[in-house]
Amino acid sequence: MLNYxxxxxxxxxxxxxxxxxxxxxxxxxxxxxxxxxxxxxxxxLGIMSMWTGIMRIAKTSGIIDRLIKLSRPxxxxxxxxxxRDHIVNEYITTNMIANILGLGWAATPMGLKAMEELRKLxxxxxxxxxxxxxxxxxxxxxxxxxxxxxxxxxxxxxxxNPTEILTAAIIATCFSTIIGMIFSLVARKIVLSKSK
Amino acid sequence: MKIxxxxxxxIIPFVFFYIVGFGLLMKVNIYDDFVDGAKDGFKVVLNxxxxxxxxxxxxxILRASGALDMLSKIIEPIISYFHFPSELVPLITIKMxxxxxxxxLLLDIFKEYGPDSYLGRLASIIxxxxxxxxxxxxxxxxxxxxxxxxxxLVGALVATFAGVVASTIIVSIVF
Numbered sequence: 001m002l003n004y005x006x007x008x009x010x011x012x013x014x015x016x017x018x019x020x021x022x023x024x025x026x027x028x029x030x031x032x033x034x035x036x037x038x039x040x041x042x043x044x045l046g047i048m049s050m051w052t053g054i055m056r057i058a059k060t061s062g063i064i065d066r067l068i069k070l071s072r073p074x075x076x077x078x079x080x081x082x083x084r085d086h087i088v089n090e091y092i093t094t095n096m097i098a099n100i101l102g103l104g105w106a107a108t109p110m111g112l113k114a115m116e117e118l119r120k121l122x123x124x125x126x127x128x129x130x131x132x133x134x135x136x137x138x139x140x141x142x143x144x145x146x147x148x149x150x151x152x153x154x155x156x157x158x159x160x161n162p163t164e165i166l167t168a169a170i171i172a173t174c175f176s177t178i179i180g181m182i183f184s185l186v187a188r189k190i191v192l193s194k195s196k
Numbered sequence: 197m198k199i200x201x202x203x204x205x206x207i208i209p210f211v212f213f214y215i216v217g218f219g220l221l222m223k224v225n226i227y228d229d230f231v232d233g234a235k236d237g238f239k240v241v242l243n244x245x246x247x248x249x250x251x252x253x254x255x256x257i258l259r260a261s262g263a264l265d266m267l268s269k270i271i272e273p274i275i276s277y278f279h280f281p282s283e284l285v286p287l288i289t290i291k292m293x294x295x296x297x298x299x300x301l302l303l304d305i306f307k308e309y310g311p312d313s314y315l316g317r318l319a320s321i322i323x324x325x326x327x328x329x330x331x332x333x334x335x336x337x338x339x340x341x342x343x344x345x346x347x348x349l350v351g352a353l354v355a356t357f358a359g360v361v362a363s364t365i366i367v368s369i370v371f
Contacts, residue, residue: 002294006254009297013257016266025260033256037249040303041241049237054215056233057226061219105240108335115340127344128337136336136348140327141355146207147324153299154320157306165317166204168366169324176325176359183351191346 040156047152055101064101068093078138078181079131088117092135099143111139130191134184141180145170200370247296255300264304280364283309284319288360291322292329299323318367325359327352 017026058064071093082088091114098107114135122129128136147169154162219226258264264286272282287305291298302323309315329352337345 002297005290005293005297006250009254009258012263013254013261015261016263017257017261020262022261026257029256029260030253033252034249036256036303037245037252040252041245041248044241045238048241049234052237052240053230053232053234054212056229056236057219057224058215059233060224060229061215061222061226063215063218105236105243111336112339115336119340119342122340126342128340128342128346128348130346132337132340132342133346133348133351136333137351137355139336140329140332140352142325142327142359144324146211147320149299150302150320150324153303153306154311154316157303157311159311159316161201161205162311163208164201164204164312165320165324166207167200168204168317168363168370169321170207171366172321172325172359172362175362176355179358180351180355183354187347187351 040153043156044149044152047148047155051102051148055103058101064097067097067100071097078134078184082121082131086117086121088114088121091117096138096143099139100145102144102146102148104144111135130188134188137180137184138177141177142173143177145173197370244296248299251294251297251300252303255297255304259304259308280360281315281318283315284322287319288322288326288356291326292356293331295328295331298328314367314371317371318363321363321367322360325363326356329353329356 014023014026017023055064068090072089075089075093075096076084079089079092091110095107095110095114098104098110115132118129118132118135119125121131146166150165150169151162154165216226219229255264267286268282271285275282275285283305287298287301290301302319305319306316311317311320329349333345333348333352337348
């Protein structure tokens, strides 16, 4: 997919630039943008490392395990049919907590494991189970509470107060996640009542 | 509504205070752990650097050519019904497919209008509360070898739409 997206952006940009008489700007932009990506990553190195460092302390001191325990009841509401002591519960909670804390790179492997386990629980192997739908909708509703990377970008581009958007971002994230949860629960009810 | 901006100032210090304080109480080697964990940050950034170079170049070319301006002029009459800035429509659309491409567009908005402008703030918040729908779905469902995804896409779109609406309302109230 990115092959086409990336390819067309460049082809369209160059054709447009020629037609618009802006080819020298296009040429300069390609050079400058590549340099910019590197300077941006230097800013990000600082902020991301600070965050992953702090989160490592949260892991070793047991805060993350506590959060996982605290979120059990929510998981129970969202996935009522999964047996209580099934390993998939652990994968799902770990994935969600990692996402909430902004450790997306650590969340994905757990999420994929959760999908494999959900597949084993699924009676029809071709069609997504309601639990898979719920899990993905909530994942896609965006769980990350503190958008560390956005703060890094804002600070790189000269924001006076890069973190001023935090509370607003948290409210918006919670709202979209709650809507995703309600949708999943309602859709699940409808689907299951139809199949009965 | 200044309180919301004021609260924001406390969030990062609070997270630090809580985690470091808790670490001290639990008597873990907080400094060694921090340094160790910080290395993960390097790996994460090094992993995204190549895609970021590629996509920022593409967006840079698109912006310099005038194609992006033209695109938002075309969609402006349609989107103005919804009281939503047409400049952010490409951002939301691209975000459904690729996170790095959306990042490049976000940075383009920061450059054009500034991160502290209305568009800059709204774009920051929208990017914080949305995910790459199609990318996530394809990776996860491919792992589970699922062919029919049922209502997942609809649900994901509903949640994303809710996030965009919430962001627009919050930004107009708070800032």
